[in-house]
Amino acid sequence: MERWQTSIDPDSESFRTNREAMGALLKDVEEQLELARAGGGERSVERLRSRGKMMVRERLELLLDRDSPFLELSPLAGWGTDFAVGGGFVTGIGVVANVECMIAGNDPTVLGGAITPIVGKKIDRALEISRLNRLPYIQFVESAGADLRPRGGGSPEDEMRRQLGHFAESGRLFHDITELSAMRIPTVSVVFGSSTAGGAYQPGMSDYNIFIRGRSKVFLGGPPLVKMATGEDSDAEELGGAEVHATKSGLADYLAEDEADALRMARSVITHLNWRKLGPGPSMPPDEPLYDREDLLGLLPVDLRSPMDIREVIGRIVDGSRFEEFKPLYGPTLVTGWASIHGFPVGILGNNGVLFLDESQKAAQFIQLCNQIDVPIIFLQNITGYIVGKVYEQGGIVKEGSKMINAVSNSKVPHITVIIGASYGAGNYGMSGRAYDTRFVFTWPTAKISVMGPKQLAGVMSIVRRAAAARTGEEFNEAQDAMITAGVEEFTEKASLALYATGRVVDDGIIDPRDTRTVLGITLSACHSNEVKGAQGYGVYRM
Numbered sequence: 001m002e003r004w005q006t007s008i009d010p011d012s013e014s015f016r017t018n019r020e021a022m023g024a025l026l027k028d029v030e031e032q033l034e035l036a037r038a039g040g041g042e043r044s045v046e047r048l049r050s051r052g053k054m055m056v057r058e059r060l061e062l063l064l065d066r067d068s069p070f071l072e073l074s075p076l077a078g079w080g081t082d083f084a085v086g087g088g089f090v091t092g093i094g095v096v097a098n099v100e101c102m103i104a105g106n107d108p109t110v111l112g113g114a115i116t117p118i119v120g121k122k123i124d125r126a127l128e129i130s131r132l133n134r135l136p137y138i139q140f141v142e143s144a145g146a147d148l149r150p151r152g153g154g155s156p157e158d159e160m161r162r163q164l165g166h167f168a169e170s171g172r173l174f175h176d177i178t179e180l181s182a183m184r185i186p187t188v189s190v191v192f193g194s195s196t197a198g199g200a201y202q203p204g205m206s207d208y209n210i211f212i213r214g215r216s217k218v219f220l221g222g223p224p225l226v227k228m229a230t231g232e233d234s235d236a237e238e239l240g241g242a243e244v245h246a247t248k249s250g251l252a253d254y255l256a257e258d259e260a261d262a263l264r265m266a267r268s269v270i271t272h273l274n275w276r277k278l279g280p281g282p283s284m285p286p287d288e289p290l291y292d293r294e295d296l297l298g299l300l301p302v303d304l305r306s307p308m309d310i311r312e313v314i315g316r317i318v319d320g321s322r323f324e325e326f327k328p329l330y331g332p333t334l335v336t337g338w339a340s341i342h343g344f345p346v347g348i349l350g351n352n353g354v355l356f357l358d359e360s361q362k363a364a365q366f367i368q369l370c371n372q373i374d375v376p377i378i379f380l381q382n383i384t385g386y387i388v389g390k391v392y393e394q395g396g397i398v399k400e401g402s403k404m405i406n407a408v409s410n411s412k413v414p415h416i417t418v419i420i421g422a423s424y425g426a427g428n429y430g431m432s433g434r435a436y437d438t439r440f441v442f443t444w445p446t447a448k449i450s451v452m453g454p455k456q457l458a459g460v461m462s463i464v465r466r467a468a469a470a471r472t473g474e475e476f477n478e479a480q481d482a483m484i485t486a487g488v489e490e491f492t493e494k495a496s497l498a499l500y501a502t503g504r505v506v507d508d509g510i511i512d513p514r515d516t517r518t519v520l521g522i523t524l525s526a527c528h529s530n531e532v533k534g535a536q537g538y539g540v541y542r543m
């Protein structure tokens, strides 16, 4: 396999400008990560400590194998919303007793671990990742249950919608936990504190439950509710304390003396699972790329419309910078080819400009080839969309683009997508965006996700307004239109930023470009916990 020969000059003016812009974006991300790690703030953290408890990330550290990596997912969920950055919930992939597991845990310093819509989204995604990749699911439970805070200013209809949303979305978690078990994916709950009402079903639905003496409290209704409902007086410990569940109700399978003891027990449970991955292990030499990963900071132009050769990125993330390009002379704005990452063979699709007809056909053929040989696909998105215009419409761009989207939709090998720059419109779908059962979607801080470029979107709406005015014979107010257009462009630009998308759990997290190879290695390994099998059907056919 050929090794990619770079033509980048890291001392060039443009490279330096790009690197500075990326550095500023990374600094913003780092500041937000600090906020997320701080949890619910000093007062709540002190209260937690005064009760002799650990922060959620300290619990994680004791659970994970020493010096093993932990890939946190969606750490900035909630950014730019009414909810705390990070959402008060931690999810990620880590290694416990040599087994890659999905781990999800409440941060009780944020609203007592209440399940806000952001927490709901993170839980849903964690369960989905566990299900698709067949990763044992470990949850740290310490939750005040549903977010009971009334939303100020809303109408009764708004409140009703909020509550219905809760039942339609967050309530699904109990279903999904037990579904994992039915799929023979083990589920383990470590209950660190109170787990009331709906939250009681989290351990209720789990295969293994570890409770902590004097700490875990699990009941459908706490003492005040019981008093209101039946008039019975009770205290929390006799109603649902750890000892009661270990000796009387049978909900607790293991009774730990303290948090560290509980985490030791969780590791012991994973040890006895007799767990075997179904996918093959790495089979290629996992040597480092020839070029410095630091260069990844300076490759992407500040203006995403400027060209950038995606092979420069590929050459810095694949083993030994080896890349066998497929059809290099056909459909040149889409780069396709074979490589390996940390020893796992992969097919790669990367954008080098707008998608034309030939590129769409090439993509559909390449995706079928990957399915034919059971090889996962990495999508590197920097795409402003499919080509538009009379010639291309008449040539069948809708038909050809549909072939590509069809191939992506029905492909059965794992897809991992990294959005490094633009991700506009149907380009997002064709390059396996979040809605396409993509196993993992990460963004670089430079990513922009939108239905189309902000300028184009604002301009289209202006043309629509102008046409409507012409139809009704109304006078068109140029000054007002210019103001609206500028506003729409500014808003769309803001809403397309990586932080905005990550805040709403549209991706699995913003990553430092330098970590791309490591993140792909961890997630490829996680994908191979499940069988890696391509779609069965017709053989590959040329279009």
Ligand code: COA
Pocket (backbone or CB within 6 Å): 044, 110, 111, 112, 113, 114, 143, 144, 145, 146, 147, 148, 149, 194, 196, 197, 198, 222
């Ligand atoms: N929704 C939103 N916020 C909640 C909440 C909920 N269900 N439960 C607690 N909070 C908030 C509190 O208002 C408090 O906020 P603050 O830090 O801004 O003051 C914070 O979480 C901590 O709560 P607090 O009661 O002070 O902490 P605690 O550790 O002593 O007790 C609980 C934690 C969970 C035992 C207790 O808050 C509780 O019983 N909550 C209600 C649980 C419940 O009945 N849920 C029904 C689910 S359907």
